[in-house]
Amino acid sequence: MALPAVLESEWTKIRTVASTSWTLAIAFLATVGFSTGLSALINASFDSMKPEEKATFDPTLLSFTGMQFGQLAMIVFGVLVVSTEYSSGMIRTSLAAVPRRGSFLLGKLTVATALALVVGLLTSFVSFFLVQAILGDRASGIGEEHVLRAVVGAGLYMALLALFSMGVAAMLRSSVASISVLIPFFLIVSNLLSGFESTRKYGQYLPDKAGSKIMQIVPDAMGSPETPYGPYGGLGIMLLWVAASVLGGYLVLKNRDA
Template structure:
């Protein structure tokens, strides 16, 4: 089967599975909703912040407060895209139709990643404009130094989270096992390693902690990361590449 036909087939599969499309919609909705709520609260309580916190105030990052929940939806999307066929047994039919396993896997990833990146960028810009409108006089402008980079980078971050999840799901091949690894990794282990003094330096190189630096306009006072915004995103991209290579090796060597 030609590569273009494989791509078209994967696009049809993703469109036909409602759960994958719902997770992308959920990523958009929860990110905007929570970001809007936090922006309203921040505007109403800004005067209660200490002088130090007001000086380090990052209006752009406030509008991204919902990214955590949006990230959760992106993880689920990435896992479902890859592991749905394993859980239903359709993987055997797919590999019989496309015996070139690399073509099969990376066509699926190409279509799903394009969707995730598109939704991620729309979500990031939407969250920014909505959040800044609600912040009132404390808002930032897209033309301010570092803001456009942070907003566009937020979209790339969400897309890369989905891609990393796809790579892990391709290695583990089970939706429950993949989510059982990814959820604790991002929402428990990463937070612990990043906030404990003994492990903070190592935690800075985890994909979410490194990648999220691209969304910062004003660095927190306690931020001692040895890389800049794009350097952090590059570290995250390296994690994604490693996960995708791992997924390719597994699907190449193991039976369906």
């Protein structure tokens, strides 16, 4: 089957499965909802903040404070896109229709990542403009230096997170196993390693910590620790994680029976 036909097939699969649509909707609502709510609280208590907190206040980064909740739904989306076919047994039919496993995986990842990117960008722009409206005089404009980079980067971060999750799901071939690994990894392990001085030098190179640097405008904003890399360096580190995940998923798909 030619690649355009594979892409069309994968698009049909994704849009006809309710769970994938719901997870994308939750990613949008959770990010926007928590970002606006937390921003309203911070804006209301701004005058009582410590001087060092005011000095590193980053209104752009504040727009994405809900990302830590929305990204969990994006992880689940990435897992379901790949693992649903294994749990239903449809993977055998899919591979029979597309014997070239590289083309099959490429089509699936391309369609799902493009969809995640569209939702991610929609989420980041909506969240940014709503939060800036809440902040009033403390707001940043989309035309200010580095702001557009941060907003676009936030959407790209969500898409890369979904792609990373797809690679892991292709390796583990199970929704339960993939979610059981990924959610604790991002929710617990990453925060624990980044939360202590002795382990922070390792935690800062995890995909979420490095990738989220692209959303930051002010150095050391909102108590974030100093890192040896900048926004684009952090995005590069995340891309390496994603590449390793996708490569691992391809090798498992290529060398193991469905």
